[in-house]
Amino acid sequence: MLHVDVMDGHFVPNISIGPPVVKSIRKATDMFLDCHLMISNPLAYVESFSKSGADLISFHIECDSDVEETLEKIINAGVKPALVIKPKTPAEAVFPYLEKLAMVLVMTVEPGFGGQSFMADMLPKIKAIREKANQVNPDLLIQVDGGIVPETAELCVEAGADVLVSGSYIFGAENIENAVNSLR
Numbered sequence: 001m002l003h004v005d006v007m008d009g010h011f012v013p014n015i016s017i018g019p020p021v022v023k024s025i026r027k028a029t030d031m032f033l034d035c036h037l038m039i040s041n042p043l044a045y046v047e048s049f050s051k052s053g054a055d056l057i058s059f060h061i062e063c064d065s066d067v068e069e070t071l072e073k074i075i076n077a078g079v080k081p082a083l084v085i086k087p088k089t090p091a092e093a094v095f096p097y098l099e100k101l102a103m104v105l106v107m108t109v110e111p112g113f114g115g116q117s118f119m120a121d122m123l124p125k126i127k128a129i130r131e132k133a134n135q136v137n138p139d140l141l142i143q144v145d146g147g148i149v150p151e152t153a154e155l156c157v158e159a160g161a162d163v164l165v166s167g168s169y170i171f172g173a174e175n176i177e178n179a180v181n182s183l184r
C-alpha cells in the first residue's frame, strides 16, 4: 500500500498533501492508496478524497466531525473505512466502531511530523484492540504508524499489528527495496 499523510495545518501544525496530489498519484499507480487524514473536519473531505482515488480513508477519532456520520459517508462512497487514535487516546475509544471498520491505525508517535522515535508503551494498546477485534471483527487490520524500523516492526507484529507504515526508514535508506525487505 502507499500511505498518504494528509495534514491541514489545523489538526496538526504542518500542511501536506491534499486531494489534487492524491489524484495525480492515482494516475501514476495502481497501488492501494491508504489516505491518513490528519485534519479537523474529515467529513467535509470524504467526497473529494474518494473521487481522487483513495482506496481507504482513515481519520482521527479526536477530530471535530461526527465519527458515525463520517464512517457512513466513507462506506457509502465505496471506500474502506479506518479510524486512527493518537498516543494519548485509549484503545477502548475505538471499540464501539470495530465491527464497521476495515482497519484501526494506532499512532506510535504524535501525529504531524516525520522522524520521531517509537513509543513502546503503545504496544499494550495494539494487543487490546487485537483481542477485542478477534471477538467482533476478526478481519480487522491493525496498522501502526510512527518510528517503524526492523526492531520496532517486530514488536508491533508480536503485539498483533498487520500493517506497518514506514516513512523515514524507507525513504531515507540508500536502497529502498532492501529497506522494505528488511521490514518484511
Ligand code: ZN
Pocket (backbone or CB within 6 Å): 003, 004, 005, 036, 145, 165
Ligand atoms: Zn500516517
